[in-house]
Amino acid sequence: MDIFAVPADRQRGWYLSLMAPNTKGPEFAWLDPSRLYCNPQALADCVQDLLGPFQSDAIDLVAGIDAMGFILGASAAGALGKGFLAIRKAGHLCVATQNQNYCDYSGREKTMEVRTDVLKPGLRVLIVDQWIETGGTMRAAIQLVEKQGASVAGVAAVAIENTEGGRWIKDNYRFSHCVPQELQPQVDGKRLDSFQTCKTTN
């Protein structure tokens, strides 16, 4: 697989085939999307697809979730000409923070935090993360933004799995993702046909 190759037609979600399957076992997420960020056209198209549904929406600030959400979030902020707020896993920020406990796909209890000197009522925030599986992580980020009185303008991730938490997000917020309808069953089944190519050529 040439990870820098770009197909001539660049069909919607073409870059999703750059995502790599988990080869390390059940303690890890079932795939790693981050190889697509190495291809500049893939990253640009992914960010454009994430921002498409928000074209006519007012967004004041983009928030990205620690860690991989920083990459897409900061890219989206740059594309929009807006600032970027880091929502962090707890224990890193040396300033006053508000915390939120949550549970993610790993089943482990976690805490995330955000600084208290940026968010305020009236601020419209687009929250970006790499992936939404159970939705626990994104829900915690939403709670942090809303607890400080800001509003969630939308939620964006490469994929939103069809889980209870994923559906809750789609039912309650404006959202975007990059998965074409015909690929969604593969995402929900946690196995992409494109993994076959990874296996034979990597």
Ligand SMILES: O=P(O)(O)OC[C@H]1O[C@H](OP(=O)(O)OP(=O)(O)O)[C@H](O)[C@@H]1O
């Ligand atoms: O919907 P959920 O079940 O809550 O899972 C989604 C979260 O899990 C992944 O991050 P992870 O914590 O693995 O960390 P990383 O971003 O540092 O890779 C992903 O990027 C989301 O942040």
Ligand SMILES: Nc1ncnc2[nH]cnc12
């Ligand atoms: N990065 C990721 N890839 C796939 N599934 C996930 N579930 C949570 N994070 C994920």
